Amino acid sequence: MALFNSSNPTLSEKIFSRSLAQPGEGTMTVRGSMQKFGFLMLLVVAGAAYTWKLYYSFKAPTMMTFMMVGMFGGLALGLVTTFVPRLAKYLASPYALLEGFLLGGLSAVINDKFQAKYPNIIMEAVLLTFGVAFAVFFLYNARIIKATNKFRAVITSSILGIFVFYIIDMVLGFFGIHIPFMQFGDNSMIGIVVNLFIVVIAALSLVLNFDQIETGEQMGAPKYMEWYSAFGLLVTLVWLYLEILRLLSRFSSNRS
Numbered sequence: 001m002a003l004f005n006s007s008n009p010t011l012s013e014k015i016f017s018r019s020l021a022q023p024g025e026g027t028m029t030v031r032g033s034m035q036k037f038g039f040l041m042l043l044v045v046a047g048a049a050y051t052w053k054l055y056y057s058f059k060a061p062t063m064m065t066f067m068m069v070g071m072f073g074g075l076a077l078g079l080v081t082t083f084v085p086r087l088a089k090y091l092a093s094p095y096a097l098l099e100g101f102l103l104g105g106l107s108a109v110i111n112d113k114f115q116a117k118y119p120n121i122i123m124e125a126v127l128l129t130f131g132v133a134f135a136v137f138f139l140y141n142a143r144i145i146k147a148t149n150k151f152r153a154v155i156t157s158s159i160l161g162i163f164v165f166y167i168i169d170m171v172l173g174f175f176g177i178h179i180p181f182m183q184f185g186d187n188s189m190i191g192i193v194v195n196l197f198i199v200v201i202a203a204l205s206l207v208l209n210f211d212q213i214e215t216g217e218q219m220g221a222p223k224y225m226e227w228y229s230a231f232g233l234l235v236t237l238v239w240l241y242l243e244i245l246r247l248l249s250r251f252s253s254n255r256s
Contacts, residue, residue, distance in 0.1 A: 027223060192250055
């Protein structure tokens with residue numbers, strides 16, 4: 001899924017290097033990127049609120065339709081945006097809305113499933129996601145964590161390995177084979193350890209997002225790269241939310 005394509009291919013230094021602004025063309029800024037990210041987040045919330053409301057209005061079939069459209073539509077737009085950054089100005093917004101449809105529907109289903117044992121699972125996942133994101137931003141802004149070449153290599157290779165693992169799990173799923181520790185609610189030790197590792201990598205990949213957005217401004221990347229940068233940051237944050245939600249679901253069976 002495109003939402004698992006973290007800060008990674010979408011914000012690679014090569015893309016910024018190939019996208020230097022031409023004379024007379026506006027250049028991207030960190031502020032502009034964050035403003036556009038805020039707008040995309042509003043679209044995600046709007047889309048999520050809609051499918052969430054559908055589910056709890058006893059319109060689950062309609063919600064599932066929107067959820068599937070969000071999943072496959074988001075995948076398509078995410079891939080196109082990743083490989084054609086200039087289109088981010090036009091595709092980032094519908095991508096955010098589609099991701100909202102997916103996240104809202106999925107969150108509603110999980111919330112209902114774990115209502116008895118973990119009634120606040122969605123709220124906690126949201127708060128933890130933003131809490132982790134702000135913590136990483138603080139550490140990066142204070143230069144406690146720096147995006148060195150070694151750091152980039154470790155995080156990028158880890159993301160690639162995780163992405164390959166996701167693909168394997170997805171392909172096996174088409175044949176009715178499911179890796180137990182990859183399922184929501186599984187509380188095995190290996191599942192918790194793997195999940196924690198992925199959460200850490202997703203969180204640290206935000207450092208690459210922040211660094212590459214600053215690099216884009218310093219390199220004089222064109223204005224449309226603000227949309228591309230906001231899109232990349234959104235992709236990472238959604239990935240982080242899904243993995244935190246999966247991790248919390250693993251602890252549900254330990255609750256009375």
